[in-house]
Amino acid sequence: MRASLLQIDVNEGESVESRRLRVASLVREQARADLVVLPELWTTGAFAYEDFGSEAEPLEGPTYDAMAKAASDAGVWLHAGSIPERTASDSGSAAGDGPLYNTSLVFSPSGDLAAVYRKIHRFGFDKGEAVLMGAGQELVTVRLPSTTLGVATCYDLRFPELFRGLVDAGAETLVVPAGWPERRRAHWTLLAQARAVENQAFVLACGTAGTHAGVPQAGHSIVVDPWGEVLAQAGAGEQVLTVEFDPGKVAVTREQFPALKDRVLGLGTPRR
Numbered sequence: 001m002r003a004s005l006l007q008i009d010v011n012e013g014e015s016v017e018s019r020r021l022r023v024a025s026l027v028r029e030q031a032r033a034d035l036v037v038l039p040e041l042w043t044t045g046a047f048a049y050e051d052f053g054s055e056a057e058p059l060e061g062p063t064y065d066a067m068a069k070a071a072s073d074a075g076v077w078l079h080a081g082s083i084p085e086r087t088a089s090d091s092g093s094a095a096g097d098g099p100l101y102n103t104s105l106v107f108s109p110s111g112d113l114a115a116v117y118r119k120i121h122r123f124g125f126d127k128g129e130a131v132l133m134g135a136g137q138e139l140v141t142v143r144l145p146s147t148t149l150g151v152a153t154c155y156d157l158r159f160p161e162l163f164r165g166l167v168d169a170g171a172e173t174l175v176v177p178a179g180w181p182e183r184r185r186a187h188w189t190l191l192a193q194a195r196a197v198e199n200q201a202f203v204l205a206c207g208t209a210g211t212h213a214g215v216p217q218a219g220h221s222i223v224v225d226p227w228g229e230v231l232a233q234a235g236a237g238e239q240v241l242t243v244e245f246d247p248g249k250v251a252v253t254r255e256q257f258p259a260l261k262d263r264v265l266g267l268g269t270p271r272r
């Protein structure tokens with residue numbers, strides 16, 4: 001399986017529209033890949049909180065259209081990263097009045113929508129995304145011909161129980177688009193390796209480059225195998241990180257070192 005992670009430079013010097021066009025043409029150039037992965041909130045920038053409202057799109061908005069077409073033009077599975085999604089109000093009366101979500105879109109090689117994942121753990125504690133966006137409620141896996149993807153977004157990487165849920169649902173390749181900041185880059189690499197080792201799964205973690213809203217981005221997108229080995233890691237700038245890997249290695253690793261089978265569930269709370 002050949003995967004290309006597109007570590008996009010997200011900065012205010014480029015309009016959302018130009019970036020969308022540029023990213024679509026970069027996706028089209030990856031026709032030799034089976035799977036292409038984009039970062040979190042690459043239209044606005046994950047820290048550009050002030051733009052979330054004005055740049056939010058309905059699910060089937062301009063980014064959806066551009067990415068569906070790019071996926072089918074290239075004939076690739078495309079995890080199109082995430083968009084700030086504007087939902088309809090609960091009453092359904094006026095499209096666009098409901099909560100925002102940090103929503104990931106996955107397209108099949110024919111450009112059909114294969115999955116939608118709304119980020120479960122919102123970043124910012126009591127500000128930023130945590131107050132501006134709603135929380136997703138559902139774990140999402142996507143069946144590809146050679147592997148099952150489990151999808152998560154950025155801050156989700158810190159919550160191992162989410163990944164265990166994905167593994168229980170059959171995930172073998174964990175895909176994590178992110179807009180991770182440079183100041184916590186060490187955590188990014190460490191957590192990507194930890195999620196791979198503990199779940200005996202591939203981790204494909206794709207971040208952004210550049211600086212937006214005054215926050216330098218970590219870049220250093222990373223691909224880790226089920227044994228925790230780093231197969232490839234990007235540098236700091238915009239980069240296409242391409243790797244080939246054998247998805248069959250997940251089953252082999254889980255068979256040869258069957259730690260997942262030794263899980264003890266329902267341990268409860270410690271006795272005082």
Ligand SMILES: O=C(O)CCC(=O)C(=O)O
Nearest residue numbers: 046123154155179180184
């Ligand atoms: O957990 C972190 O350090 C970064 C998380 C983040 O930037 C995000 O989820 O947007």
